[in-house]
Amino acid sequence: MKTVLWATLTANGNYAQSTPENPPKQEALDDFAAHAKAAGNFIVGRRTFEQMQAPGRVSQEELANADGPFAGMDIVVISNSIHDIPGVTVVRSPQEALNYLLHKGHQTALISGGADIHNSFLNQGLVDEVIFNVAPVLEGKGLNLLIDQNNYGYKQVQLLDCKPLGGEVVQLRYAIDR
Template sequence: MKTILWATLTGNGNYAQSSSNHPPKEEALGDFAAHARKAGNFIVGRRTFEGMQASGSGGDFAEMDIVVVSGSVKEIPGVTVVGSPSDALSYLRDKGYPTALISGGADLHNAFLSQGLVDELIFNIAPVLEGKGLNLLIDTEKYQYKEVELLNFKSLGSGVVQVHYAIDHTI
């Protein structure tokens, strides 16, 4: 199964922090929805999922398999809850999906990356700079430097640029 990590980052590389004063760009949200529809699923952390529910965007994905990774919550109505990234992938693999979309948040992304469970990265770079925010991390015990291959790049509009990379697992 191919795993794709999808994220929106700032121009200086932090996770884009959205709020009511600084909502996410519609182009990035539309791109996520398109990737989720294509995959038929997405994996999300509990706090990010709760944020989606609070914003009302959870209903946009009612026909999809949503897998929430949580160490503390065991059940959420309408979604599958698992305890680890590997459990999430096993669930989707058993359902026959060829692709899993990993959608957020930062802790979940870093868990997948540190375990070597990501094949491709899709980053939407928002036209903002932020002095706060979280970063993507890789396992510094295994990797000091990790090669990626550029698969594609494009403008999504409103200054949002998307880059799509494949991770080289041979190194």
Template sequence: MKTMLWATLTANGNYAQSGPDNPPKQEALEDFAAQARAAGNFIVGRRTFEGMLASGGGGAFGELDIVVVSSGNPDLPGVKVAASPKEALRYLRERGHRAALLSGGAELHNAFLGQGLVDELVFVIAPTLEGKGLRLLTDTDKYKHQEARLLDFKALGNGVLRLRYGIPGSEQA
């Protein structure tokens, strides 16, 4: 199963932090929805999923298989709760999916990367700069230096870009 990590980053490389004063870019939201529909699913962390629900965005994905990775056992109707990244992937594989879209947040991304479970990186770059922010895992032996292969790129409009990279040794690299 191909696993694609999808994230919105700022132009200076941080995770884009959204909130009431800084809503996510519409182009990024549309790209995520298109990627999720194409995969038929997405995997998300509990805090990120609860944020989606609070903003009213969770209902837009009713036809997709949604897996929430959480070490606890939250009561989240309509979604599968998995205790680990491998359990999330196993569930989607058993449901017949050939690809999994990993959508957030940073802690979950780093867990998948740290276990070598990511085949592609899909970065949507927002034309903003942020002084503080979360980052992708960069301090493990596995990823001290590893080349990634640019698979494609696309301008999404209003200065927003999508970059898609393959990780060497994966199905798509």
């Protein structure tokens, strides 16, 4: 199974954090929805899933709605603190998430958030491709995506695509040699 990590970064390379003062760009959200639809699934952490359901975002009803943006998708939440969320599958680890999606017949797994989940997949060498949407903002204190949390290692990547999404968001797509 091909695993694709999808993230938004700031122009200075931090993992972009959404706040009421700095909400995600609509172009990036639309791109995420398109990738999720193409994959038929997405994997998130519990906190990101809860943020998705914040006012003005995707409601539990929309997740279950046959006409909603995520209708018919396998949504996998990785959490050690909760065991059941209606309409989604809860697992304990990145490998368990991938095993579940593989068992369901998916060819691609979309890993979509947050930073801890991304770093966990990267640290375990479970990512084949990354899609970075670079937002037109500089962030003071931010989180980083790490391939090895204990060392200063490097991982070569190959640029597959670079394109503007609109709203001054630029998308970079890289293959990671596993």
